[in-house]
Amino acid sequence: MKGLLYYGNRDMRYSNNVPEPELIDARDVKIEVEWCGICGSDLHEYLDGPIFFPHDPNGKNHVSDFGYHLCLGHEYSGTVTEIGSKVSTLKVGDTVVVETTGGCNDRYRYPNAPNFGTKKCTACRNGKTNACKYLTFQGLGLSSGALAERVVVGEHHVVKIDNSKIPFDIGALIEPLAVAWHAVSHSGFKKGSNALVLGAGPIGLAVVLALQGHGAGTIVCSEPADIRRDQAGTLGAQTFNPMDSKDSIEDLRAMAPGGEGFEHTFDASGVPSTFTSSIQCLGPHGVAVNIAIWGHKPVDIYPMDITLQEKNVTGVMCYTRKDFEETISAIENGLIDIEKIRKMITGKVRLEDSVEKGILELVNNKEKNVKILVSPKMGNV
Ligand SMILES: [Zn+2]
Ligand SMILES: [Zn+2]
Structure with a gap:
C-alpha cells in the first residue's frame, strides 16, 4: 500500500510498497484512513529527530520492539474495515478516530518485546495512561501510523464519531483538539473563568477552541506573528502583540x-x-499550564513569583480516551464550533505529495499554515 515512512533525521520517504498492516491480536481492528493531519511532532522528528523514534537507527521501540521504516501519522479519521474475533465495541463500517498513545495497555500485543507482560506502571494503574512511564505513540515508532492507506490498532484506542455530525476532515483534528481539551481540563478550569494563551500555533489555536468548549469568559491570545495572531482573532480570542508593548x-x-x-x-x-x-501573568491562585514540548534547556524563574499569591505551575502530556470522548461530544453539542475548527485546515494534499507539500511546506512556511491534512484517497476518485 501507499505510505510515508520514517528513515531518520531529514529523511522521510513516500513509498508505494509499504507492507499491508495485519491484525496481530483478536482485539485489533483495521481502519481505512480518510484524513491524517501532519503534527508538530512529525516536524520535530524530521528536523531534530529521532525524538520519539529510537535514537539509534538500529534500535527498537520499547513497547513493540519495532525498528525504523514505519509510517508516520497519528492524527486521523477513517472507517473500520476488519475486526478481530474478540472485538465487541466496533463493527465493520463504523466511522472512527483514534487515540494514539501507547503504553502499558498495549504491551499485551507484543509478546516478543522486552517489556511484555510486566505489571502496569503507577500512572496506568490510576487510569492516567497519558502519564505512562512507557509512553509512546502510534505513528511515532510504536506501530505504523496513518500517513498510509490503512492502519491496525487495538480496539481500546478507537472512538466512534457520528459522520453526519463530524465529517472526516474535522475528525482528523480531534487529536490536536484532545491535547488542548486535556490541558484545559487538567488546569481545573471552571465555566466562566478567564485565560491567557501564549502562542497561536496549531496547539495555541486548539487551546482557544477547547477553552470555548469549556465555557470560558475572556480569552486573550498573545502572539508576535501577524498571521497567527489574526487566526486567533478569527477564532474569537482577544489578541495581543507582545512586540508592540x-x-x-x-x-x-x-x-x-x-x-x-x-x-x-x-x-x-x-x-x-x-x-x-x-x-x-497569573492572578492569585492562578494555574499556569505548560503544553509546549521543550528540548533539554533550563529556564530562569524566581520561586517567589509562584510563592507570593500561591500560584500553581503544571505541565500536560497528550490525552486519555476520556479527553477524546469529551472533545467529540463538545463538537457534537456545538460547544466547539465546527466552522472554527475548519479554519485551522490550511491545506489538503495527496499522500504522494506529503513530503513536498506537507512536511516541507510546514517547515518552510510555518506562519502561513496551521494544519495540513493528507489523504491517501485524494486524486484517486
Ligand atoms: Zn500530534
Ligand atoms: Zn503505564
Whole structure:
C-alpha cells in the first residue's frame, strides 16, 4: 500500500510498497484512513529527530520492539474495515478516530518485546495512561501510523464519531483538539473563568477552541506573528502583540477582567520568555499550564513569583480516551464550533505529495499554515 515512512533525521520517504498492516491480536481492528493531519511532532522528528523514534537507527521501540521504516501519522479519521474475533465495541463500517498513545495497555500485543507482560506502571494503574512511564505513540515508532492507506490498532484506542455530525476532515483534528481539551481540563478550569494563551500555533489555536468548549469568559491570545495572531482573532480570542508593548507582562495582566492577572495561562510556545510570562501573568491562585514540548534547556524563574499569591505551575502530556470522548461530544453539542475548527485546515494534499507539500511546506512556511491534512484517497476518485 501507499505510505510515508520514517528513515531518520531529514529523511522521510513516500513509498508505494509499504507492507499491508495485519491484525496481530483478536482485539485489533483495521481502519481505512480518510484524513491524517501532519503534527508538530512529525516536524520535530524530521528536523531534530529521532525524538520519539529510537535514537539509534538500529534500535527498537520499547513497547513493540519495532525498528525504523514505519509510517508516520497519528492524527486521523477513517472507517473500520476488519475486526478481530474478540472485538465487541466496533463493527465493520463504523466511522472512527483514534487515540494514539501507547503504553502499558498495549504491551499485551507484543509478546516478543522486552517489556511484555510486566505489571502496569503507577500512572496506568490510576487510569492516567497519558502519564505512562512507557509512553509512546502510534505513528511515532510504536506501530505504523496513518500517513498510509490503512492502519491496525487495538480496539481500546478507537472512538466512534457520528459522520453526519463530524465529517472526516474535522475528525482528523480531534487529536490536536484532545491535547488542548486535556490541558484545559487538567488546569481545573471552571465555566466562566478567564485565560491567557501564549502562542497561536496549531496547539495555541486548539487551546482557544477547547477553552470555548469549556465555557470560558475572556480569552486573550498573545502572539508576535501577524498571521497567527489574526487566526486567533478569527477564532474569537482577544489578541495581543507582545512586540508592540514596552511591558508586556503588565499590559497582559491589565487585559484580564479585574486587571490583576488571569485565572489560567497556557504556554503553547515553549520559549523561556513565554514560560516566565505564563507565571507572571497569573492572578492569585492562578494555574499556569505548560503544553509546549521543550528540548533539554533550563529556564530562569524566581520561586517567589509562584510563592507570593500561591500560584500553581503544571505541565500536560497528550490525552486519555476520556479527553477524546469529551472533545467529540463538545463538537457534537456545538460547544466547539465546527466552522472554527475548519479554519485551522490550511491545506489538503495527496499522500504522494506529503513530503513536498506537507512536511516541507510546514517547515518552510510555518506562519502561513496551521494544519495540513493528507489523504491517501485524494486524486484517486
Ligand atoms: Zn500530534
Ligand atoms: Zn503505564
